[in-house]
Each structure stands twice: as structure tokens, then as C-alpha cells.
Amino acid sequence: MRKIIHVDMDAFFASVEQHDNPKLKGKPVIVGGLSGRGVVSTCSYEARKYGIHSAMPMYMAKTLCPHGVFLPVRFERYREVSKKVFDILYEITNIVEPLSIDEAYLDVTDIDKNPEDIAKEIKEKVYMTTGLTVSAGVSYNKFLAKIASDWNKPDGLMVISEDMVPDILRPLSVSKVYGIGEKSSERLKKIGIEKVDDLLKLSEEELTNIFGKYGKEIYDRIRGIDLRPVETYRETKSIGKETTLKKDTDDIDLLSKYLKRFSKIISSELKEERLYCRTVTVKIKTSHFTVHTKSRTLNEYIDSPEDIYNVATAILKESKISQPVRLIGLSVSNLSRNKIKQLSLFDSEIRKNIKIDKIVYEVNKKLGGYFVKKGSDI
Template sequence: MRNNIIHVDIDAFYASVEELDNPSLIGKPMCVGGLSDRSIITTANYEARKYGIHSAMPVFMAKQLCSDLIIMPMRRSLYVEKSKEVFKIISKYSSTIEKVSIDESYLDISKNKHKPVDMIYAMKEDIKKNTGLTVSVGLSYNKFLAKLASDWNKPNGLMIITKSDIPDILKPLDINNVHGLGQKSQQKLRALGINTIEELLALPEDFLVEMFGKMGSEIYQRIRGIDNRKVEPNRVRKSMAVERTFLDTNDADLLREYIKNYATELSKDLSEKNLGFYTITLKLKNSNFKTTTHSKTFPHVIRTFDEIYEISLKIFDEQYTGEKLRLAGISASNLTDLNYEQLSF
């Protein structure tokens, strides 16, 4: 089975762009995020990660872990432009690219005539030379393993997972490495003493299906190296969402700050693709893992940060009852292409 699937992940993207713009930040613990203590960390550079700082962590907690932490305000337009530079280079190496987010993508290189490893090193060097950024790359024969591999040797890494490596290479890994196993699912498995993929491999498929429904079969197959998802360059987006898991809190002001950050990110994602939408949904998950969603549909197109933030905040204030939450998110659905809207008008 040939290794034709690549996952490319730009290393500590927002933080790396800030270091490029201001080299004096290099070697110092630095994060991108909100400037108030109630804000959250969006991206931490590798120096900051040594202190245990990570994305979605409240700023006040990050400062407790590292008193010298430098926090840079988020400059989304700068990151979007830098992302375009990277993806323009990536597109030289494959015509089949699935952009997953502003800083990661899958490539199908089955039509590439060069040796995969030679191609990857050429691409990495090309990106570094022309953008100043480094990328970590995973190469394998399916998407699950390629993504897993890209996270293996960060930063600026390359990892190859072949058919002969499976399942032995996966056995020591924690179950949090399995795409499709969320926090609630992991909690169920850990309650049974299942903490590693090796322990997960011992469970029969029907048992996993009973626990997780259809996803149980997908998990059973993935940990055995089976993932039939294709790289889809022209996926039709039905919705766009921003959500994060954070430490349990019932601090309403902090939760409102999270929502403001999500509204900012979502509005930028929509703007980048020139999309609007008609339905907005606020998702909340409490400390007992109970998830609730609250949606509103409008007769007119929603497109701006102000609209998204105002509507999301109103839904939150109407629905929040004061319990501790561990996740919040905003999604936009019933998407519409604004180019088409303007043409129709």
C-alpha cells in the first residue's frame, strides 16, 4: 500500500508569524491572544509550551505558569495573508489539496512523479525560503495516519507511517490520539481502564459500536490502520464553526470573552471565503458533558463580526443558567456565497 497522503501543519502558526514580524520575540515565551486576564490563549510558541501553556488556556492562568510571558494581540488579516503565501507554494506540489484550516491541509500526491520524501523536503525548503515559516509533515497511506504523523516530530518535522508499522507503532499512544474520540468518549474508556491504543485494540467492534454508535466502527478500523476518507479539494461547506474546550468555569464574564473571541475568528473565516449565513447556533457543554445547542435563523444574511457577536451574546444571556461549562462554540449554517448574493442583487 503506497504512502500517497500528506498532512501539512504550519508550526505554531500565529506565534511564528509574530516572530517573523518581530525577531526580538524569538527565544522568548510568547503567546497570541487577548490582552486582558479574562481572554484566552490562541497560539503559544514552543518556548511558552515548555511551561505547559497551550491554546484555549485563560491568560491569567498562563501568566501564573510564566511570569515573563509576552502576549501579542491577534492580527488575523496578517495571518490570512501569510497562509495564502504558504498554500500558494503547497499548490505547486499537488493539485489535490484539502485545506482543513488556515494552517493545515491534506495533499494527495499519488500523481506526483517524484519520490514522496524528496518532494516533501523540497516543499519544506521552498516554504521556509519564501515565507520564513516551518511546517511539520506526516506521510502515510490514509488521512488518519498522515495527521497523526505530522504531530510526531514538531516543529519542522517529518514522520512516515507505513502499512508495516501498524498496529505496533500505535500501541503505546494515548487514546487521545485517536481522531473521533472526544473528551466524553475518552472519559468512558478511561473509566474502564482503557488509556492506550494497545488496550483499545483488545475491545471487540460490537462493544465499541454499543458504546459509541456508528463512530465505534470507525474507531475500530482507524486504530487498525483503516481510513477510507479521500482528500477532497472541492468539499461543499454546509457550516462553519469555532469551538474550544477549556477548564471548567462558571465565570460568566470569562465565558462572554470566549464568545467574543469565537465571533472574531468565525467572522474572519467567513470573510476569507466571502460567505454569509442565515442560521447561527450557540453550543454549550457543561462539566458533566451534557451538550445543549440554541439556534436562531434570520430572513436576512448575517456576515459581520458585530452581528455574530451581538446575536451569540444575546443567546448566551438568554440560555446560560450559571452551571460550570467546559466547552462553548458558535457555528454558522445555511451558508450563502456573497459573490452570488451580490450578483443576484
Template sequence: MKTNRRIIHIDMDCFYAAVEMRERPELANRPLAVGGSSERGVLTTCNYPARAYGVRSAMPVFKAKELCPQLLIVPVRFDLYRAASKAVREIFARYTDMIEPLSLDEAYLDVSHIKRPGSEIAAEIRATIEQEVGLTASAGIGPNKLIAKVASDWNKPNGQCLVAPSKVPLFMQTLPVRRIWGIGPKSSARLAAHGIETCAQLQTRDKTWLAQEFGSFGLELYDLCRGIDERPVQANRIRKSLSNERTFAQNLESLEECREQLIRQHHEMMEDLRKISPDRQIAKLLVKLKFSNFRRTTAEMPGQQPEIPHYLKLLNEAWGRSGEPVRLLGVGVRFAETTNNTEQLELGI
């Protein structure tokens, strides 16, 4: 059954950097980034003058300085960002209880019940955020979460984009497949190898082919590349874990191959961790394997620091339980639980 929803995705513009510029207006027109200042550190985010030089979030500091020698890097101040996030979320709550935080700087809002155009609601929310919190936001409005999230990036910064249900098929035609949630660099490269770079091209492949290439996710892709997304907005969702998993077209035959792949996936997971849950306390580290005989195993350990040596140790443990070739490898963290739901929800907007 197809649902009839109106979803708004709000995405704050260069959130951490914007908060810093709000506090220090003299920084507004100079290249600015937030993150670690050491050469081995990475950037959490940067403002638009810095992006003009090619500087991006999750970029190593040394690389950012090569691109923009005059870049000013300020330390992360989570208390300040949480306060701004809380203020923005309180504005959302004036319109709907159906709010799904994704991170400190973005959220889905289900406004299906409001007898007003979604674009009008989004514009009013954005104007209120700017007036009361002193920050700008961009918005996407669509019939589901996929469309709304993609659309919110269409007219950044400080803009919005509406995709009406009747316009979804046309909207998806030229959309790059990498814009679909769940399609990362590896999957995008695999599709490109088959000559598939747009959703229109992906729509020419049937479910059997997609399932062979991507497993159960391939069946989801069949709908997603057509702009069909039935996921509801999950109000008050608290993320319990974060992981990076990959199923391989060709099995990993040795422990050394698994180690090389784990290091790559660990890097991707750390980028997600910095973006999605930068200040959540970690309780456990885990490595998951699925062998060629489809047997699954997970090795985990208590720990707060998701460092490579710990994951290599867990990989050795998991691999030793079988030694068979590996068809799936995953690395992840489990977050510490909290009994204070209000405090936890303030981590996202």
C-alpha cells in the same frame, strides 16, 4: 475496498506565534503567546520557549501568567496570518490540487499521483515554506489521513515522520487511544476505566462492544485503532458548521443535568472554534437533543456570539418539546455562507 494513497499532513509550527516572531525577530527567544490580554482571555497559541513553562494553546491568560510571569502576550492579527496561510497554500498548489485545509495552520495533501517518494515531497515543501515564507512546518507522511496527521506531530518542530504501509500495524500498537481523531477527554477516560489506553488494547475489543459503548462511532473505531482510514482528501472543502456532540452511557435524567453537561461541552466547542475556525462569521447557534425514545430535536437561533446564556435558552426550548431523559446532547454553530469561494479558501492552508 482498501485504497492505495500517499497522504502528507502539513502542520505549521506554533503558526500565529511564528508569524509574530518573523515580523519581530527580537521576540524569538523569549516566551511569547498570541491571544487576549485580559485576565479572562485565552491564548490562541504560544511559542516553544513559553511551552517549556507548561503554557499551552487555549489556556486562560491568568493561568499562563501564573506558570510564566514573564510571558509576553500580543494581540491576534488575522490579516497577517491569512496572508502567510495563503502563501503557504500556494506552495502546496505547485504539487497537487488535492488539498484539504483543516485550519489556518494545517492541511492534508494527496500526492498519490506524483512519481516521487512522499518523504522527499514533504521535505521539499517544508524547505520551500521556510525559504519563501520564513516559517517552519512539520509533516507526517502515510497511507491515510489518520496516520499522516498523527505522524506530523512525531518530530515537531521543523521535522517530519514517514510511516510506510507495512509499518502501520507496528506504529499503532503503542499509540495512545487519545491520539485517534474523535477520541476526546471524556471518551479517553471511559476507555481508561476499562483498562484501555493504547490502540493495541483497543484492538482486543470486538465490534459489538465498541458499538455498545460508542454507537456508530464504535464501528469506525474498530478500523481506526488498526490504522485503517478510508476518508479521502476533500479538496476545497469549506466547513459549514462546527459542533460538539456526546452520546451518554447513562441518560441525563433532568434539565439541570443537561445544563451542567451543556456548559462542559460549550467549553470544548469554544476551544475547537478558536483552533479550527477562529475568524469565521457565525450565523446561527444550535442545540441538539436525542431523547431516550430516540426522538431527535434541534433548537436554533440567529446569532453571532456563541455565549452560554443563548445555549441555555435553546436547551430549555429543546427539552420542553419532550421532557424525556436525554441520551445525546450537542451544541454547535453554523457559519455564515459566502459566495466568494476564493476568499473562503484563504482561511486555511
């Protein structure tokens, strides 16, 4: 039987802020966008008592807890602390699946040691190294380990063994089941299904009718069956950045400035992960909350802030903005770890191998150049 540990830092961003400034300990700390349209990224457990949670609009958090300590996000500092935590995890095993900056699975099946003792060791080392607490869950699959780590936060440790399932899951909300999102939870609630116990009364066929092809997975999962492996490499599908503006605007120059800043951030992340992108997407949400996205897929892979910005601004200028913009975002996808060099027709070496008449040459020149591999025919 597998031995899986799920570790999750407690209120990570807020905990880092409280650690760096001891005067904040015991106070309701809310970290996120501080503009009128910002949202909460993380809040301390003291703030959660007021009903504040992540993704909540910042103005609402300030209404619920006007005496709270509101702080901006410091990503560089959080990355620094996160690296220390993950260094500890990799000292235990190489089979680590990062889920986010503050969360991961470990497969310790092949380690000749009680997994609960390993979890205790992780908790102790993280605290000694960073001064922060981590909650850990131990079980024989990923789903149950995740449930366990959330059981008695903060600074919790829970073990779910095979004999405890499914009874331990019965009182849990269906939203705790991996694969059931917010919309599905609401849909289930409307037909009187709110707890896992309610799901357990449904047949596999009934769950398939509700969830489609995922029905069987959910049927198995709530019975303690989850065969997903701990994946040591999680492929990055896209990298992006967006922001809600302080004031709605149709000023292209101002929107371009945001795209320039996003391009630098995205380029930095691409280079950090040694990735290149081929598709650039600009997202716009208007004052009427209508979302528009437009993408451009290139013939070559790029990673520089200048290239990303040039494509993004071209997309923006082509977009017909009929309403003021409330939110603007930029993302890149179609990622690769290899920069496939696709050379221009005008590369001197290629021209030796490609016959092209003057008319095609001039048209191609005006269009900025097609990209073809050496030796290709037109």
C-alpha cells in the same frame, strides 16, 4: 496505494510573531486574548515547557510563566502568511484539503515522485518563502499521515509505512485516535483503557458498544485502515465570533456594541468566501456559566453587516437576561453560495401577479413584509 501528506505549521501564530520580531526568538511567546478572561490561542515551544497550551485561560498562563511575552492575536497577518503557504501547496497539487489556517492534507498519489521528497520540497519552500518551519507526515491514509506529522515536532518529517502498523501506534494515547475526543478519552481511562494497545485488545463488537456506529471506524483506524478521501472542498457550516467580557454586564447597549463588531467580522468572512447566510444565532453565557442560545431563520439570504446586526440585536432584546452576561457570541449558519432572491409582496412587478385584499396588505405591511416568489399564492 494512496500517498497522503499532512502538513502542519509549527506553533503558527507564535512563530509568525517571532519571525516578525527576531528579538522574541528563543523566548516564551504566548498569543491570545490579553484580558483577564482571555485564553491562549497559540504559544511557542519555549512556552510549552512551562505547561502552557492552547485554550488555557490567560491568567493561568501568566501564573505558570510570568516572564513570558504575551501578545494579542493578529489575524490579518496570519492570513497573509497562510496564503503564501497554501500557494506553495497548490503548486504541488490541486488535491488539497485545508483543515485550518495552518494545516492541510495533500493527496499526491498521481504524482510520479517519492512522497517523502515532495514533503521535503514543501518544507524547504515554506521556509524560504516565510522563514517558518512546517512539520510533515507521510503515509497511505489521512489518519496515519496526521499521526506522522505530529511525531517529531517542530520542523519534523515522518513516514509511516504499512509494515509499521499497528506496532507504531500501540504506545500512543487513545486521544491520538481520530474520532476519540476528550470526553471519550476520560470515559475509556475510567475502565483502564489509556493506550492504543489497550484498544487493539477489544473486539469490533466491544468498540461498537462503547462508541456506537463509530466503533467500526475506530476498530479499522487503529489497524491502519482509513478510507476517507482528501476533500478539495470542505463546506463551511457556520461562521461565528465570541468573546469573554472583561466584566460581567447586563447592559444591552454594551452587548449590542459587541454584536455590531462581530457582525462586521462575520460579514467580511462571508464575502471573502462568497457566502450568504439565512440563520443568525446569538449565544450568551451568564455569570453562573449557564449558556443560552437563540436563533432566527430568515426568509431571505443576507451577508451585509447591517442586516446581520439588526437580526442579532432583535434576538438580544427578545432574550430575557436575568443574570449578568459573562460571554457573548454571534454566529451565522444555513449558508449558501447563491443569494436566492425572495421578493416582497410589495414589489411592483409581483403585485401584478398576486391578488391581495386590503386587510391582508395592511397586516403584512405592519409585520414588515412576507417574502414569496413571483407568482405564488397566499
